[in-house]
Amino acid sequence: AQSVTQLDSHVSVSEGTPVLLRCNYSSSYSPSLFWYVQHPNKGLQLLLKYTSAATLVKGINGFEAEFKKSETSFHLTKPSAHMSDAAEYFCVGDMRFGAGTRLTVKP
C-alpha cells in the first residue's frame, strides 16, 4: 500500500504570505493522492485530488498542488494565506493519511 509522509508537523506563516505544506509519497504505480483540511471541531473537507491528466492541480479556496514524479512529491501551496486557512491539513495516499500539518496564520 502506498504511504505518504508530511514533512512538517507545524507551519506558521503571516497573513498574506505564501503557504507551502509538503508531502512525499511512496508508490510504484500511479498514485491516488488527495489533500484534505480539518478545521477545529469540523469535519474533513476535500481540497483537491490528483488526476493523471495534469501535474498542477487546482483546488478550492485558492490552494494548488503540484505532482512531481521525479521527487515523489505532492506539495500543497497557496499564494497568499488568509486567517481562515488556519487548520490541520492532511495528505492522503491510497486512503491512508499522513501525520498532518497544522497551519497557523499570524495577523
Next chain:
Amino acid sequence: GAVVSQHPSWVICKSGTSVKIECRSLDFQATTMFWYRQFPKQSLMLMATSNEGSKATYEQGVEKDKFLINHASLTLSTLTVTSAHPEDSSFYICSARGRGYGNQPQHFGDGTRLSIL
C-alpha cells in the same frame, strides 16, 4: 452533493457494553466505505475498508472481533465496538466513496466521539 451522515455524534457508555455507529451516504451509492480512528492531536488511522456485500478488510493490528463492520447496503455501513473498554475511547470517523473512474475522493462523516467510562 456527496453527503455522509454519521450517527451518533457523541456517545458515553459503561465499560463492557457494545456500541454501534452508523454511517450513511445520503445522496450517492457508496460502493466502498472506510472506518478511521483519530486520537487527540493525531492523524486518522485507517481501521478497515468495506465493500458492499462483502466482508471488511481490516488493517494490521485492528481486532476484527472487537470492531465489527457491516456494509449490507450501498448506503449504510455500521461499526460495532464490542465489549468496549476505556482504551477504546476515541474519535471514530467514517468515509464513503462512490462508483466512478479515476481517483474518486472519499466523503467524510462528521465523526463519533466515543467515551467509555
